[in-house]
Amino acid sequence: ITEVCGAKRVGCFGPAQFYIALKLIAAAQSGLPVRIESIKNELPLPRFMAMKNDSEIRYGNPTEPHGVKFQVPHATLEKNSYKRTDEGDKQEPKSPPMSPICSPPASPSSYQRTHLSYGYGKSRNGLEQQHGAPYEVRHSTHQQDGPASGNYGAKSTRACSTLNRSLSVEREAPDSSAHYADDPWRITEEQRDYYVNQFLSLQPDLNAFISGSVAKNFFTKSKLPIPELSHIWELSDVDCNGALTLAEFCAAFHLVVARKNGYQLPETLPETLLPDYLQAASLKPIHDCALFDSYSEPLPGSQQTRDFNRLEKTSAEEVPDNSGLIKDASKDDKQVLKTSIAIKPIPKEFQHLTVKTVAQESIALRARPRSRSYSSTSIEDAMKKGEEPPTPPPRPQKSHSRASSLDLNKIFQQNAKAARSGWLPPPPPALPPRPSVTQTEQASEVELHPQMTRPPSQAEENSSAKKEVVLTQLPSKPVRRKFRTETQALENPELSPTINVTSSLPAVKPHLPVQKQSSKQKRAIQTAIRKNKEANAVLARLNSELQQQLK
Amino acid sequence: SCAPPQNYPLYIRSIPTENELKFHYTVHTSLDVVDEKISAMGKALVDQRELYLGLLYPTEDYKVYGYVTNSKVKFVMVVDSSNTALRDNEIRSMFRKLHNSYTDIMCNPFYNPGDRIHSRAFDNTVTSMMMQVC
Numbered sequence: 001i002t003e004v005c006g007a008k009r010v011g012c013f014g015p016a017q018f019y020i021a022l023k024l025i026a027a028a029q030s031g032l033p034v035r036i037e038s039i040k041n042e043l044p045l046p047r048f049m050a051m052k053n054d055s056e057i058r059y060g061n062p063t064e065p066h067g068v069k070f071q072v073p074h075a076t077l078e079k080n081s082y083k084r085t086d087e088g089d090k091q092e093p094k095s096p097p098m099s100p101i102c103s104p105p106a107s108p109s110s111y112q113r114t115h116l117s118y119g120y121g122k123s124r125n126g127l128e129q130q131h132g133a134p135y136e137v138r139h140s141t142h143q144q145d146g147p148a149s150g151n152y153g154a155k156s157t158r159a160c161s162t163l164n165r166s167l168s169v170e171r172e173a174p175d176s177s178a179h180y181a182d183d184p185w186r187i188t189e190e191q192r193d194y195y196v197n198q199f200l201s202l203q204p205d206l207n208a209f210i211s212g213s214v215a216k217n218f219f220t221k222s223k224l225p226i227p228e229l230s231h232i233w234e235l236s237d238v239d240c241n242g243a244l245t246l247a248e249f250c251a252a253f254h255l256v257v258a259r260k261n262g263y264q265l266p267e268t269l270p271e272t273l274l275p276d277y278l279q280a281a282s283l284k285p286i287h288d289c290a291l292f293d294s295y296s297e298p299l300p301g302s303q304q305t306r307d308f309n310r311l312e313k314t315s316a317e318e319v320p321d322n323s324g325l326i327k328d329a330s331k332d333d334k335q336v337l338k339t340s341i342a343i344k345p346i347p348k349e350f351q352h353l354t355v356k357t358v359a360q361e362s363i364a365l366r367a368r369p370r371s372r373s374y375s376s377t378s379i380e381d382a383m384k385k386g387e388e389p390p391t392p393p394p395r396p397q398k399s400h401s402r403a404s405s406l407d408l409n410k411i412f413q414q415n416a417k418a419a420r421s422g423w424l425p426p427p428p429p430a431l432p433p434r435p436s437v438t439q440t441e442q443a444s445e446v447e448l449h450p451q452m453t454r455p456p457s458q459a460e461e462n463s464s465a466k467k468e469v470v471l472t473q474l475p476s477k478p479v480r481r482k483f484r485t486e487t488q489a490l491e492n493p494e495l496s497p498t499i500n501v502t503s504s505l506p507a508v509k510p511h512l513p514v515q516k517q518s519s520k521q522k523r524a525i526q527t528a529i530r531k532n533k534e535a536n537a538v539l540a541r542l543n544s545e546l547q548q549q550l551k
Numbered sequence: 552s553c554a555p556p557q558n559y560p561l562y563i564r565s566i567p568t569e570n571e572l573k574f575h576y577t578v579h580t581s582l583d584v585v586d587e588k589i590s591a592m593g594k595a596l597v598d599q600r601e602l603y604l605g606l607l608y609p610t611e612d613y614k615v616y617g618y619v620t621n622s623k624v625k626f627v628m629v630v631d632s633s634n635t636a637l638r639d640n641e642i643r644s645m646f647r648k649l650h651n652s653y654t655d656i657m658c659n660p661f662y663n664p665g666d667r668i669h670s671r672a673f674d675n676t677v678t679s680m681m682m683q684v685c
Binding site: 212213215216219226227229230231233234237240241242267 | 654655656658659660661662669670671672
C-alpha cells in the first residue's frame with residue numbers, strides 16, 4: 001500500500017499519499033486488490049468499517065508520519081473521527097493516535113456517536129460530507145489554511161449542490177475530489193478552467209507550448225520576485241525544455257496563486273501538480289463534465305440560494321454566541337467568496353451538530369472564530385491581489401467556504417423552524433464600511449437598555465426592518481464581531497430581564513449558552529437564545545431609528 | 552564550482568565546509584590552468600577536458616578536475632585524493648550531470664545568464680553527487 005500510494009516515491013506520507021493509503025486499506029479490507037484503481041471503486045461499507053480497523057492499524061503504527069504541513073481533513077468518517085481526536089494537535093502525530101488507545105471508552109463512544117449520527121445508505125455519504133465539513137472546518141481553523149479550506153469549500157459547495165453527483169465524483173475520482181479538502185496543491189476545476197483560459201490567451205493551441213519568454217512576461221505580471229518565479233518555473237517545467245505545456249502551465253499558475261496566498265513553495269513539485277497527473281485529471285472532467293457543467297449552472301442559481309440562505313439565516317438569529325460569531329464571519333466570507341450553498345444538506349449537517357458532544361462543538365466553535373479572523377484577512381488579501389492583472393482565478397474558493405458552509409448550514413437548520421419571510425439581504429458591503437458598521441452596531445447594542453421601555457408595537461414594526469439593519473451590520477470583521485458577541489453574551493442576561501418589560505417581546509429566559517449534554521435542553525437553550533437575539537435585534541433597530549430621528 | 556568566461560564563480564559548493572576559502576582559492580588558481588588549456592586546444596572547442604593536478608601542496612593532496620562547456624562555462628571539481636575510488640569515468644559522468652543540470656537552469660526564462668545560480672534543482676544535483684563522493 002505504501003508503494004502504491006506513492007509514499008515511497010515521495011518519501012513521506014503527504015496528504016495525498018495518506019489518503020490513498022487509507023483508501024487502499026479500506027479496499028484491502030473489503031477484499032479488493034491493492035491497486036490504485038481499487039480506490040476508485042465505491043467503498044461504502046468498507047470505508048466505514050475500515051474506520052475502526054484502519055484507525056487501529058494507524059494507532060498501531062506510530063511511525064506513520066502525520067506531521068504533514070497541511071492536515072487535510074478527509075471526507076470519510078474515519079478521518080473525521082481521527083481528526084477529531086487530532087484536533088489542534090499537529091505537532092505530535094503520535095499522541096493523538098495513542099490517546100484513543102489509552103482511553104478506549106472514549107474512542108468507541110465517539111465511534112458510536114458517529115455511528116448513530118450518520119445513518120447509512122445514500123444519506124450516509126451526504127452526511128459524511130457534511131460531517132466532513134464541520135470537522136474540516138475545525139481543522140482548517142487550526143491550520144490557518146485559508147486557501148486550503150477554501151479548496152474544501154469549493155468541494156463542499158459542489159457536493160452540496162448535487163449530493164448524488166458529488167458522491168459519485170468522490171467515489172470515482174477519489175484522488176481529485178476526496179483529497180480535495182484542504183490540499184492547496186490540488187487544482188480545483190474552476191481554477192483549472194481559469195488556467196486553461198489564460199493559457200489560451202497566451203497560446204491559442206492547447207497542445208502547443210508557451211515559450212519561455214512569453215511565460216516569463218506573463219508570470220512577471222504576478223509581481224512575485226524573480227527568484228520565486230524562477231523556482232516556480234523549475235518546479236513546473238518538468239521536461240526542462242524551456243517551454244510550458246498546458247499541464248505545466250497550470251501547475252506553474254497554481255504555484256503562483258498559492259504563493260500569492262502565502263504558501264511557501266515546495267521543494268519538489270507536489271504530486272497533484274505533476275503534468276501527467278494534471279493531464280490525467282484533465283481527462284476526468286470529461287467524465288465528470290456533467291457534474292461540472294451542472295456546477296457552473298447551479299452556480300448562479302446557487303448564488304441565489306446562498307442569498308436565500310443568508311436571508312433565512314439572518315432572519316432568525318437564534319444562534320449561540322459562538323456560532324453567531326461564526327455565522328457573521330461566514331456571511332462575511334460569503335459575500336467575499338460568493339460560494340454557493342445548498343439548502344438540502346443543511347438539515348443533515350445540523351443533525352450531526354446536535355448529536356455531537358456539546359463540548360466538542362463548543363471547542364470547535366470557539367476555535368473557529370480565532371482562525372476566522374486570520375482567514376478573513378487572507379481573503380481580503382486574496383481579493384486585493386485579485387485585482388492585479390491578470391486577475392487570478394477564483395481564489396477565494398480556496399478559503400473558508402467550508403467553514404462558512406458549516407455555519408450557514410447549522411444556522412439554517414436552527415432557523416428552519418422559525419423561518420421568517422424572506423427579504424433580500426443587502427449586497428455585500430465593501431470592506432471599508434465594515435468597521436463603521438461594527439461601531440454603530442456596538443453603539444446600538446450598548447444603548448439597548450434605554451430603549452427597553454419603548455412601546456412594543458414599534459418594536460414589532462421594526463423587527464423585520466431591524467433584521468435588515470442587523471444583517472448589514474453583521475458582515476463585520478470577525479475579530480470585532482467576536483468581541484462584540486462576547487459582550488453580547490454578557491449583556492444577554494442583563495438584557496433579558498429588561499426585555500421582559502416589553503410585553504410583546506417573547507419572554508426570554510436569561511440563559512447563557514451553557515452547554516448541556518441532552519440535545520433537548522440544548523435546543524431549548526438555543527430557542528431561548530434565538531429569541532434573545534431577536535429581541536436584541538429588534539431593540540437595536542429601534543435604537544438606530546431613534547438615533548436617526550434625533551438627527 | 553561553475554565559472555563563466557569572465558572567471559567569476561556562478562556557483563561554489565564544498566563539502567566539508569571547513570577550509571572553504573582554501574577550496575575557493577584552489578578553484579581560482581585552477582581556472583588559470585583551464586584557460587591555458589583552452590587556448591592550447593585551439594579549434595577543438597567542445598570537448599570534455601580534464602585537468603588533473605597532482606599534489607598542489609605537499610600537505611594536502613587533492614585532485615582538481617576541469618570541464619568546459621560550449622559557452623565557455625567552466626566547471627571545476629576538487630576531490631580529495633584519498634578518494635582513490637574515483638575514476639576517470641566517474642568524473643566524466645559527474646561533469647555530464649553537472650552540465651545537464653546547468654542546461655536545465657538555462658532553460659528557465661527567469662534565469663539570466665551571468666546570475667549566480669540559486670536553483671534548488673541544481674543544488675540537489677550537486678548535493679547528490681557530493682554525497683556519492685564523500
